[in-house]
Amino acid sequence: MDGLDAHWRRLIGVVAFLMAAAFILPVLVRAPNLQENRELSPPPPWPRHLSEAPAFRDGVEAAVADRFPARRFLIPFLNAARLPLGVSGSGRVIVGRDGWLFYDNGSHLGAARGSEALSPAQTRAWLQGLAGRTEALGAVPYLVLTPPVKETVFPRFAPGWMGPPAPDRPALRLARLAQETGAGTVLYPHDAVAAQGPRAYSRHDTHWTGYGAYGGYETLMRALQSRGVGQGPRPRSAFVEAPIAYGAQQADLANMEGVKGFVRLDNPQLIDPRVQGRVAITYLGADHSWMGPRVIETGEVGKPTLMLTVDSFSNALLPLLYGDFSRLIVAHNQDGPWRPDLIAAYHPDAVVLEVLETGLASSLVPGPPASPQARDRIDQVLGPAPALRPVGAEAAALDPAPPASCGLDVAELTPTSVGGPGWRLRAAGWISDLGPGPGLVAGRIRLTGPGGDWVGDLAVTQDRPDVAAFFHKPQVAVSGYEQTVSTGPLAAGAYAVRLYRRTPGGWVSCKGRDLTLGGRAP
Structure with missing residues (x-):
């Protein structure tokens, strides 16, 4: 029994020494530089209901782990040992060959x-x-x-x-x-x-x-x-x-x-x-x-x-x-x-x-609009811009879409002869529901006017850090779009432009602006 008691005393002593060292070491020795390229886990808010207890427990565990005093020593030494084996300790770093x-x-x-x-x-x-x-x-x-x-x-x-x-x-x-x-x-x-x-x-x-x-x-x-x-x-x-x-x-x-x-x-x-x-x-x-x-x-x-x-x-x-x-x-x-x-x-x-x-x-949007001649040269190499289609059955999903926060920086119709006479609609701006998560990529651009109601695909993929900064919501940074679509000949009159974006909760819409054509496309 005495031997067993001595074993436990030694084990407890070693554990106590290591715990004390974990708190004393950062005071006596400068920690290696560690730039994790992420935000440390914040302390979680107190739970208001019993159902929130598991999330609170996990949040406390993550916050304590991120602030463990010896952490800034343990991670560098462990990563230094793993690098020769080609193993990275950071999700942002890939280990190549010869230590690169x-x-x-x-x-x-x-x-x-x-x-x-x-x-x-x-x-x-x-x-x-x-x-x-x-x-x-x-x-x-x-x-x-x-x-x-x-x-x-x-x-x-x-x-x-x-x-x-x-x-x-x-x-x-x-x-x-x-x-x-x-x-x-x-x-x-x-x-x-x-x-x-x-x-x-x-x-x-x-x-x-x-x-x-x-x-x-x-x-x-x-x-x-x-x-x-x-x-x-x-x-x-x-x-x-x-x-x-x-x-x-x-x-x-x-x-x-x-x-x-x-x-x-x-x-x-x-x-x-x-x-x-x-x-x-x-x-x-x-x-x-x-x-x-x-x-x-x-x-x-x-x-x-x-x-x-x-x-x-x-x-x-x-x-x-x-x-x-x-x-x-x-x-x-x-x-x-x-x-x-x-x-x-x-x-x-x-x-x-x-x-x-x-x-x-x-890096090239937004900016000054290109001339119709430059757009024609681009269309001649890439092919005509994708054509709008009759809204048809899509109207049932788009018409009741609630309004979104948005900005329509550019909306213009210019004539084109690439692929046949008609018009080219260009729209640029941003659209978001300002929800807790990033929005989806899928969007629509819609043109309604004399003799028709048309819709085309819109990709909401551009980074808009200005939008994220204005609303203090980093998750809405990817909210920008720029799209060019083509139409056939259009009758003179007023045309309304509207934008849509798909979100986890359904479609949201952005009222654009009215564009007026004084005549038909050539």
């Missing part, structure tokens, strides 16, 4: 595999958006620069199940269609980035390094030079490597795993030492971070002014541009990838949208 990490946006590298293809309606709206911006600037070049995700540049380091990058993935397809339709210019510097070698991307970060950014810089400057802006790219020898200090090192994927302190980081930046020291930045608002809108004066006299709307890949790109421009006007895409206010204020010699290929699909 890749970001998972939920599609499991869908941009590289081609699984995130745009629908015909999305493709048409995207090209119309590009054409509208290009036409609005007239003689000022408008270029879209889209950095490739690193799994397309280094598929040999990606997990084996990914396979080779899809040859018709959205970035390649949109760049090709932009050229074929004359809608505008999309620069996808995949090959130029790959030519920079394996240091073009950090194995522990989503972003390109200074070397990868040089491939983007080279592609952009050649395109601008061909349009009469700038002198073309300077050689890579004009730049020197400037390793980013440890504390400023991004290493976002290693941070998500909590293993930044366990791996060798290599994320060099390239700078022009001749210019870097005299750069002056003036912020245009309260945000003085890299995401804040700003004017960068480089001290280079007599050189062009370039305006860019950007994402985080710009951090390595911008230092390469300082020596080629007198002034850079920079704004983040989250504030709007089309900034006519800044264009009007600073009169740039060229305007560039820089956006990673995973964000390309949602």
